[in-house]
Amino acid sequence: MSLKKINTFLAAAFVLFALWFGSQFILSPQTGAQSFGLPTWPSGDGGGFLIIKGVRDVAMALGMGVLLVTGHRRALGWVLLVESVAAFGDMTTVLAHNGSVATALFVHCLTGAVIAVNGLMLLIETHNETRKTAAPAPAPAPAPVPASQAV
Template sequence: MIQIGYVLSGLIAAAIMFLGARFWWAPGAASAAFGIADSPPLSTGFTAWLSVKGTRDIASGLFVILLMANGSPRLLGEFMLLASLIAFGDMATVLRSHGSRALAFGMHGLTGLVIVATGVCLIVGAK
């Protein structure tokens, strides 16, 4: 179970860092793919806010890698459980903005569930 948890953690870290970088390199495409309804057109200010989001995503992925390198499956698992709140919060934000329900549940909600499952694998495997 621990191996599965570490593999999933690595994939999640890579994905979130890629998505964060996308907010820097292609902010319009990244913003549209997020699912929030009526996002404003790109401007200097909006692009700056998207860069802030991208930076936080990259840092979140690096936190996962740091915890993976630490070698404590339980701590990594507990972190992943807490980190799932980011994905579930994104889901709620998309739904609250009357954005795409398919993206809210299919991307953000499913991601949250995968992160929870990853955390559970690590915690159960560490016992």
Template sequence: MKRRHLTTALAVLTGATVLFFGLNFLLNPDGAPAGFGITPWPEGNADGYFAVKGVRDIAVAATVFLLLMIGQRRTLGWVVLIDAIIPLGDALTVLTHGGTYTTALSIHVSAAALVVLTAVMLLTERGQRPQLAVPSKTTDRRREKYIDRVNK
């Protein structure tokens, strides 16, 4: 497997995972929070947090998939690197709000490490060399017509 294929697979995994979490928090607000690592979870009006988290995760996933789709791999690398702040912030939140070190490290810090690895691989990829366009006679004629029209 080529490095570029592995990097693409990791980027897709990053996007798919965060998309899954976002959809899970939106569609399964009673079950999704159990694996996050903080108890007790918000109740009543405070459970609107789940919708906020779900929408945030879906937006992050959409950004990853868009940049992959349009071939902006270097930009994707920078975005994924910045997105590593999210699981690190989640780990800090777990640690400062009654969660366990085990949860913070095994879930959130390991996710951040994978996200950083993906970013580094994207940022260090060597792109294909651009093909030089060879001007054709048609291109030359169009250029000449444009210059004539501008000079009139």
């Protein structure tokens, strides 16, 4: 399987997963909160922050999806690298708030790492394609022959 197919599959999986996960937080924040790894349900108006998280995930998925569908693979690579920060931030949040260490590491950290690797693989793929399709440099023009040596 080619690097391009692997990258496309992974990026599409991230888009679909982020859409699903984000939608879960928007439509059923309490269900999403249980899978996030934090130990308690937020009190008062804190549940609204879970919906904000869902909107963030959906917006990130749509951004990745647009780049994937329109073929902007190099930009998608950079966006994936940047968006991996969100997963690492989620891991840090879970750990800082006495959440599940297993969820922090095996969900958020692993997700961030795989997203970052996919971003790097897209950058490598597009760098290699750019090198292959680059036009060769034009040959230098022949030096002019002085009039005294012309035949």
